[in-house]
Amino acid sequence: MAHVIQSAKTYNKVLGILLVLTVLTVIASQIHVSQAAHTFIALAIASAKAYFVASIFMNLKHSGPVNVGIFAVALFFLVLLYVISITDIFTRVAEVPVL
């Protein structure tokens, strides 16, 4: 089978990057910024880590479009769930009964 076999060096490098990003996320959590900024920074670093795991360790980078598509569709619906839920919950107005 003509599958792409990544070099051990690539895997070592990715592990190094993931460990550095883990240290970074801990450091970032100690900085005094707003709660929203904390959440954003933490999720951004987590997403960077997720990119390396998915593309290199899970080999999505060399996978066919179908596997990448399945992953993308799952993420799309997740984002849809998140966006629709927060736009609903955080824009609600407390109703005062008229009766």
Added chain:
Amino acid sequence: MSTGSAVATRKHAHHFRDGEHEFQSSILGVWLFLATEILMFGALIVGYIIYNGVYPELFKSGADFLDWRYGAVNTVALLISSWTMVMGVRSAQTNNNKACVKYLLATLVFATVFMVIKYIEYTHKFHLGLFPGKFFAPVGDAAALADVSNQALYFSFYFCLTGLHGLHVLFGMIAIVWVLLRAKKNEFSENYYTPVEGVGLFWHLVDLVWIYLFPILYLI
């Protein structure tokens, strides 16, 4: 396909055109399964983030009973286990079953480290009466939490997210033992390593979920 005597050969199942067809179909199936996993964990994480936004004080007082150092050690353990897993897959791809067995064993060791730390964390919370839902009955150092209204909500999320993830680690370990035994029998080669690849994908997803759970639960 190579037919060298040192390389294990295997005939593909009759309903597939060839070995490649079998491999691609199996991996497609694994990805479909992973998509359902992403949506299941994703929905729980979305729920956590939303409730965290609605009741920030309640989540803050709950998170005070989590030690980020345990979470950090567990993150490192899972990241290294992902690396050993991918090296195990690579060993199978390069006809090195011996190395494959060693890497899979190492993956199991790091997975065990993760579960032991989870056990320590859980027992500490149980001693303090920090249970999910209606079982929530804080005592000792956590007694003050009894006065916080709806505090059990935080621990319901905590146990649901980490418990479900822990179960996945456990099932992943069982699957790793299965491929490890097969690697020991020299079943894998450059021509056939589908089970190692499939279990590897599942294991990386378990890691992927934890990559998000660690900052969300322990750091934010």
